[in-house]
Amino acid sequence: MSVGLLGLLDDIAGIAKVAAASLDDIAGQAARAGAKAAGVVIDDAAVTPRYVTGFSPARELPIVWRIARGSLFNKLVILLPAALALSAFAPWAITPILMLGGAYLAFEGAEKVHAALVPHHAHAQAEAAVSGLSDPVTLENEKVAGAIRTDLILSAEIMAITLAAVPDASFFGQVVILAVVGIGITAAVYGVVALIVKADDIGLALATRRSPSLGGRLARALGTGLVRGTPKLLSALSIIGTAAMIWVGGGIILHAVEGYGWLPAATSAIHHAAEAAAQALPAIAGLAGWAVTAAVSGVMGLVLGAVLIPVAHYAVAPGWKAVRSAFA
Secondary structure (H helix, E strand, O other): OHHHHHHHHHHHHHHHHHHHHHHHHHHHHHHHHHHHOHHHHHHHHHHHHHHOOOOOHHHHHHHHHHHHHHHHHHHHHHHHHHHHHHHHHOHHHHHHHHHHHHHHHHHHHHHHHHHHHOOOHHHHHHHHHHHOOOOHHHHHHHHHHHHHHHHHHHHHHHHHHHHHHOOOOOHHHHHHHHHHHHHHHHHHHHHHHHHHHOHHHHHHHHHOOOOOOHHHHHHHHHHHHHHHHHHHHHHHHHHHHHHHHHHHHHHHHHHHHHHHOOOHHHHHHHHHHHHHHHHHOHHHHHHHHHHHHHHHHHHHHHHHHHHHHHHHHHHHHHHHHHHHHHHO
16 A cells, blocks of 8 residues: 555656646746747837827826736737637748738838838828827727737737747647746736836936935935936837837848748848858857848838838728728
């Protein structure tokens, strides 16, 4: 009896070790997959704060929380099952979907650059229509809905990149990795966004402290810096978000082109250029090689986005309007 019990306990211990090793492996794969989606995460964090500007301070955190909940719904309820279905029944479709998402990001980024360089009436009218809403609740709902729609595209890229990074994981492993990455990235992104949008309020609270101590003086200096620096930070984030859209979109397309074996001479030249930069700057070899690839990705994204602007405005938008009118 005791021998049987010891054998059973030994089996349980063995199973526990295997399970622990599996969980460790899943955690490692989730971390690596999340790192591959870093570019889209930067984009997400940089884009979101603009949806919160213009509201009273009391509504800023509730709005961020509403967008975060919508982001979790996008990732866990819509995109996770869709990603698993693709992995099981149409794995060949993952790369084309990534390419469509990359093209959309490149278009969005190029559109923002175009709007900054040559302001056009369509965007001005759209902004005026949203800004002109007299009901604050309606305005908030419009902004939140727009943020969640944008998040759906970015989240789809995150989940697709994550899935593509773990092609050999088991079904259970894929479920856990996608969920961990989705929840972890959402918490990180919207935690940072919450800090960004409340930075000026935190700064004001620190700047008005009356303590004459050294700590009080340091707090007032930090608070003053936050109050003065937050508007500049938001402006910088807008630029970073646009650059990230273009860079990530171009990078996704470049990676897919290489994966399909298209334009081998061009992709080989890019690799050689990256290796040459790494050899020329051995102290920062990794950064130098990455910078070359990132620069090429950015140029590719900008060119692709510029090409897609007239396609979107003169073909896609009228076609979509016709479809909506037909089913209205």
